[in-house]
Amino acid sequence: MKKSVLIPVLLSAMVFIALYSFKDISNSHLKGNGPIPDADNAGLKLPEGFGALKVAELGAKARHLVVTPQGDIYVKLARSKEEKGIIVLHESSDGKAQVTGGFGNYGGTGIYLKDGYLYASSNQEVFRYKLDAQNKVIDPNKPEKIITGLKAGRQHETKSLVLDNNGNVYVNIGVNSNSCQEQDRGLRSPGIEGCPLLDSMAGIWQFKAKELNQSYGQGVRFATGLRNVVGLDWNQQNNQLFVMQHGRDNLNSSWPELYNEKESAEVPAECLYALKQGDNAGWPFMYYDQIQHKKIVAPEYGGDKKKEADSKFIDPAVAFPGHMAPNGLLFYTGNMFPEKYKNGAFIAFHGSWNRAPEPQKGYFVVFQPFKDGKPSGDWEVFADNFAGTPEKAAAGRADHRPCGLAQGSDGSLYVTDDVKGAIYRIVYNKK
Template identity: 45%
Template sequence: MRIAPKLAFLLLLFQACSSGSESAESTDNAGGQAGIEVPEGFKAEVYADDLGKGRHMASRANGDLYLRLSYPENGESIVALRDSNQDGIVDRKVYFEEIDGGTGIKVHNGYLYFSTDTQVFRRRFNGNELVPSGERELILTLAAQNQHAAKPLAFDDEGNMYVTIGAPSNACQDPSRTKGVAGQDPCPLLESSGGIWKFRASTPNQTFEDGENFATGIRHAVGITWNPNHSKLYAMQHGRDQLHEFWPEIYTAKQSAELPGEEFLRIEEGSDFGWPYCYYDWQKRVKLLNPEYGGTGDSIGRCGNVDLPLMGFPGHWAPNAIEFYNQDQFPVNYKGGAFIAFHGSWNRAPFPQEGYRVVFVPFSGPDPISGYQSFATGFSGLNDQPESPASAKYRPCGLAVGSKGSLFISDSQEGRIWRISYEGN
């Protein structure tokens, strides 16, 4: 299934970087600075702080929020948060689950699902309890990987669970990440990784063999979500690295800093987005052949037959979460649109690192209707171009829409969560 561009004007705005509206400086609950900027009419507050290195979040219908930690805090790797009196301040904070850290976490059909890099578990909620009291059930076990190992989760309305199995590779070279080495053709990694697999959400003790390869040619999609309004799976793909470092005769350092694009995908069963043979040039708006497979920087070849993204973003911004907004608190133009959290780059040197922001993409039906708008910025400190990820004060990683319509953003550096609410007309 090849997704063709629908209207020319949809493509003209891909490089838009801001909404053009005024910004409102955010405050925390103690009256100080929350450290980020959001559009006029919105308010950003620190909802919780110093939680540990946060990854994805899940929101429950009663307003409770759950944060998955990449590393356990005092042996426990999920944080449950409750604002009992709805004053915007967390008054209950409970750490639980003595398992390895991870990324994926979702509330689905009365259960809290959560993943490590190799397993998926769930626990049932009983009533309004903050921490689910049901016994931990092992749903899925997968093989260990040495890179791109995060296992984000999504669920449809028919009892299926979707799990990213990222490719443990940059461009399917052997040896990996080596200058001038051709890619393996066909790439053997695609048999067990480099895509999204579908499993049964309620069947215990599944393994890789119990799953179905739902979509392929996806190097690594950390942000995935099911949009129930249109019964579609959406994802954000991390593009490959090191074009100039490995192929300096083809790509300049500047080209390598901007390419390839980070891809916004709508995924149908059987989709093939072309990795490792192809990458997306967001400036030319075309899939091109990777140099490991004979590409020269403008070669299309076999890439003319793979699926296209809905849109592309500048290279190496590292999209780590996507969340559709289907609540009523925000203005009507946000209804049905998508928020995307960019974790920020590491490999754009000698140019400044980029990303470190949350953007909004307006939708009409199942399709974007224009380019993206920077929604929340300033995470990395005095500017959004740190020298390295380590020098960024905060890095947005997870997103969740609360039961009252606020947007929550988690940070992977200091363990902060922001709550974004709308107070304008």
């Protein structure tokens, strides 16, 4: 081969080798540039192949949260800390996060990211903040108030929220009552006829996401008969609102001749409902008994724990064991987890307080499979041991209580804890 031909060939080969080596180095760097699970998976018990890390611990009651594609985390606090009710964190390449700021001098639960705005709620109002192209709040001191004057009592006062794809925001209005008795939680106290509380509480209200200072009169009572909803999400597969209701309490203490302590600990169900406008889930006139698989008339309204309720009340999509306090609901649409999780529902159960003398239950995140927008198959415990030990869970003295759920842009699952303000990130190790 002539020298004039050999030199270009050798140069081309050298360039190819250099590029190939650079590609290998680059790929090696990327493989190490992701969230690293803690050695003990942040204390959590997870299915095989999953890992977890504790992203941060805020030392405050962390409720719902959202995560941006740029690695910012917005966390809503139940009570403001140093006059900040929304805490902002930014993640580093290893998945750990540092607090970078905060704003909003009001406590609450709801927070949601949609169409260039961050939505957040206090216990009586809903605000929105304009975001820039990097999903950072442009002016945290000047939110737009879009809903005002929402009713809040001394129980079930939190306002969770979600948006659909048509410019509507949905807000839970929990009711400041257990079962609409004349004497709340009283012994053999009858239910108030017709339950007038339903006019402005115990349901989901729909408002416009872009209109300012809306009140009840400008909203729509989308669904009623829901004692209290904390976890809710919009199912993109069937374009429908799903909510988790907190079931009623005090069956034994109010009606001891009908319910023993064990029955009162197990019933009624914590229900997942698929809602359409005009639906009625039946509170306070009925509850769902997951053991009998029936809608049962409430004792306050003439029930005897066997009499079945009117068929006009909707059935739950899934009925979970009683008194586990579902506080977070998320439909998983990511690609990190195995295929079985796609479009299924994760539910964060905050944990019970009122099952004594039976052991307390909950303090975990469960997974409910879905197919074509409907529940399919049995639910399973996905992330456990937030309580710390089985003994702490049984006694109701949990170290951590899962509350909010969010999905990262890479498909990670984030979970908040409203005891110490821990933020967990659950990842899957693809093999």
